Amino acid sequence: MDASTPRRIMHVDMDAYFASLEQGINPRLHQRPVIVGSSPDARGVVSTASYEARSFGVRSGMSSAQAGKLCPHGAFVGVDVGHYTFVSSQLLSIFSEFSPCVEAVSVDEAFLDISGCSHLFGGEESLARQLKRRIKEVTSLTCSVGVAPNKTMAKLASSVYKPDGLTILNDGDIPLFLYPLPVEKLWGVGLKTLDVLHRMGINTVGDLAIADLSSLRRRFGKCGMMLGRIARGDDHADVLPPDEQPPEKSIGHERTFLHDTEDRVYLTATLNYLADLVARRMRCHHVTGRTVTLKCRYADFQTITRRTTMDMATDESRQIYRQAVGLFDSVFTSGRKMRLLGVSLSHLSGQGTFPQQTDMLAISPHQRSHGAFDRVVDQIRDKFGEKAILNAHSTLRTL
Numbered sequence: 001m002d003a004s005t006p007r008r009i010m011h012v013d014m015d016a017y018f019a020s021l022e023q024g025i026n027p028r029l030h031q032r033p034v035i036v037g038s039s040p041d042a043r044g045v046v047s048t049a050s051y052e053a054r055s056f057g058v059r060s061g062m063s064s065a066q067a068g069k070l071c072p073h074g075a076f077v078g079v080d081v082g083h084y085t086f087v088s089s090q091l092l093s094i095f096s097e098f099s100p101c102v103e104a105v106s107v108d109e110a111f112l113d114i115s116g117c118s119h120l121f122g123g124e125e126s127l128a129r130q131l132k133r134r135i136k137e138v139t140s141l142t143c144s145v146g147v148a149p150n151k152t153m154a155k156l157a158s159s160v161y162k163p164d165g166l167t168i169l170n171d172g173d174i175p176l177f178l179y180p181l182p183v184e185k186l187w188g189v190g191l192k193t194l195d196v197l198h199r200m201g202i203n204t205v206g207d208l209a210i211a212d213l214s215s216l217r218r219r220f221g222k223c224g225m226m227l228g229r230i231a232r233g234d235d236h237a238d239v240l241p242p243d244e245q246p247p248e249k250s251i252g253h254e255r256t257f258l259h260d261t262e263d264r265v266y267l268t269a270t271l272n273y274l275a276d277l278v279a280r281r282m283r284c285h286h287v288t289g290r291t292v293t294l295k296c297r298y299a300d301f302q303t304i305t306r307r308t309t310m311d312m313a314t315d316e317s318r319q320i321y322r323q324a325v326g327l328f329d330s331v332f333t334s335g336r337k338m339r340l341l342g343v344s345l346s347h348l349s350g351q352g353t354f355p356q357q358t359d360m361l362a363i364s365p366h367q368r369s370h371g372a373f374d375r376v377v378d379q380i381r382d383k384f385g386e387k388a389i390l391n392a393h394s395t396l397r398t399l
Helices: 017-025 064-070 081-095 124-139 151-158 171-178 191-199 205-209 213-220 222-231 264-284 317-331 365-384
Strands: 009-014 034-037 046-049 075-077 102-106 109-113 143-148 166-168 250-261 288-298 303-314 338-349
Touching: 009 081, 009 124, 009 151, 017 034, 017 046, 017 081, 034 064, 046 064, 064 075, 081 102, 081 109, 081 124, 081 264, 109 151, 124 143, 124 166, 143 151, 151 166, 151 171, 171 205, 191 213, 205 222, 213 222, 250 264, 250 288, 264 288, 264 317, 264 338, 288 317, 303 317, 303 338, 317 338
Parallel strands: 034 075, 143 166
Antiparallel strands: 009 109, 009 143, 034 046, 102 109, 250 338, 288 303, 288 338
């Protein structure tokens, strides 16, 4: 990009992504309040709520029990990781049609650097509308888009009009748009930081913009300096395509049980299910891993972790499960109930840092058949949903 070309960043945020996908899959959920996550009688949380459910006060991160009280007639559905990830890959493919520089923030949002390329689509607004139309055609989903001089402004702009919104901001809009916003709208301002900022008399982004940077540094360290600069609209963070992003350190899943249990059959079936979810995500991200970590939380909230490192990296469900069960057997005690299990894989590699289990000369035909089987299962789930085909062992648990 030419140094004289104005920097323009687009943020695309899918509208109630998980819930909208569930409504698209199941016509009976159309225009109904949909709550994705645990059932209301479970000890889990809400992952996403449709806009119909949000009108009753249901929000992401809320306990499922509270959501059930606020919206007792809502449709509670489980998280379908495989399907959400598959559609996310479709979205990334669409984004790449409009910009060569795309940074996926999560499965349902991304930044695009459109500096110098919007004229190819008739301008920024035309590019944004064409992108929104393309997403609708391919996925039947709506998204909200923000365009601004930097990532912070673009992300805030995409949240102004939801769902299906479009907001375009320029440098001159920073004081008018940014300063009146509550300070918690900024990235990096969590509950603890917000409490300290309020005690400092900082309630809006404008308050933060005129705050003394040295005071912010004393209170928050380098993060305080960064927040102060961002509040002024001084954000020079680049949009990082995949090959420039730091690799994920681990991929994992965990489950909190509806009732504390010591049932070993149920617990190992849960491990099987979790190992399958982890392996599925590994294959979606085209990575393998060597270190399997088991997390166990007992009824008294004591939490322990155990890990083992394999000689060869893997993305196979059976191999991950086998290692997880071995770790589980080393800590399982009859008569002591558990409330949570988790499985994760680390020492990840997608660039050959570690030996790959897909090395056809290093593994047996039996192992190769497992890998081929996993890929066929992935294809079935991509097309028909995560629960279209299940491992017989994992179906012993409550799905």
